[in-house]
Amino acid sequence: MEYLIHYSTIFFLFLGCFFILSGSVGLIKLPDVFSRIHAAGLIDTLGTGFIILSLIIHSGFSLLSLKLLLIPLFILFTSPISGHAISLFAHESGYKPKAKLKK
Amino acid sequence: MIFFIALTILGLSILFCIYRAVKGPTPFDRILSISSIGTIMALGIAIHGFAFNRPDFVDIALMYILLNFLGTIAILKFYKMKGKKKV
Numbered sequence: 001m002e003y004l005i006h007y008s009t010i011f012f013l014f015l016g017c018f019f020i021l022s023g024s025v026g027l028i029k030l031p032d033v034f035s036r037i038h039a040a041g042l043i044d045t046l047g048t049g050f051i052i053l054s055l056i057i058h059s060g061f062s063l064l065s066l067k068l069l070l071i072p073l074f075i076l077f078t079s080p081i082s083g084h085a086i087s088l089f090a091h092e093s094g095y096k097p098k099a100k101l102k103k
Numbered sequence: 104m105i106f107f108i109a110l111t112i113l114g115l116s117i118l119f120c121i122y123r124a125v126k127g128p129t130p131f132d133r134i135l136s137i138s139s140i141g142t143i144m145a146l147g148i149a150i151h152g153f154a155f156n157r158p159d160f161v162d163i164a165l166m167y168i169l170l171n172f173l174g175t176i177a178i179l180k181f182y183k184m185k186g187k188k189k190v
Contacts, residue, residue, distance in 0.1 A: 010105055017112040020143060024116035027123050027139065033131050036123075040139045043116075051109075051146050055153055067161050071149070071168060075142070078172040082138060085176060089183050090131040 009058045016050030023047060032098045033090045037083050044079035048072050106154035113147045134178055141171035 019042060026039030052072050056065045117140055124136040145167040152160025 013105060013109050016146075017109050020146075021112055021116045024119035024139070024143075027136060028119055033129055033135070036132060036135055040135050043139045044142055048142065048146060051150070055149060058153065059158065064158050064161065067165065068149070071145070071161075071165055074165070074168055078168075082172060082175045082179075085179050086131050086135055089179050090129065092183070095129060095131070 005057060009054045012050050012054035012057065016047045016052075016054065019043070019050060020047035033095060034087055034097045035099070037087055041079060041083055044075055048075050106150050109150055110147055110154065113143050113150070117143050117147075130182055134175060134182070138171060138175045141167065141174070145171065 023039045023043035023046075026042065027036055030036050030039055049072050052068050056068050059065050059068065120136045120140045120143070124133050124140070127133050127136065145164040148160050148167060149164040152158050152164075
C-alpha cells in the first residue's frame with residue numbers, strides 16, 4: 001500500500017507538471033490572444049487538478065486534504081470567468097482572431 | 104526529492120510565461136500570462152509546503168488564488184475603461 005501511494009504520487013505530480021509545461025509552451029507558440037486563452041485554461045484545469053490530486057494522495061485523509069480540495073474547486077469557478085472576461089474585453093477593444101475559417 | 108524536481112519544472116514554465124508577459128503584443132496577453140503565473144505560483148507554494156514538511160502553506164496558496172482572480176478582474180476593468188475613453 002505504501003508503494004502504491006508513493007508511486008501514484010509521483011505519477012500524478014509529473015502528469016500535472018507535464019500539463020503545466022505544455023500549457024506554458026502553448027502560451028508562447030500560439031499565434032493569438034483568443035487561442036492563448038486555451039493554453040492558460042490547460043494550466044488552470046488539468047495542471048492544477050493533477051498536482052492537487054497527487055498532494056491529496058500524499059497527505060492522506062485529514063483536514064489538510066479538505067483545504068487542498070478547496071483550491072481546484074475555487075479555480076473551477078474562477079478560471080472560466082477570467083477567460084471569458086479577457087476574451088470579451090479583447091474583442092470589444094478591436095482585436096480580431098488571426099485564424100481564418102475554411103469555406 | 105520529487106517535490107524539488109516538480110518545483111524546478113514549475114519554475115521553467117514560469118520563465119516561459121514571463122517571456123510572453125514581456126514580449127506580448129497586446130495588453131490582454133500580458134494579463135493572461137500574469138494570471139497563469141499566479142496560478143503556477145500558488146501551486147508552487149503548496150508543493151513547497153509539502154517539500155519542507157510544513158503543510159500550513161496551503162492556506163497561503165488558497166489566499167493567493169483568491170487575490171489572483173480579483174487582481175485579474177480589476178486590471179481588466181481598468182483596461183476596458185481606458186479603451187472606452189480612447190473611442
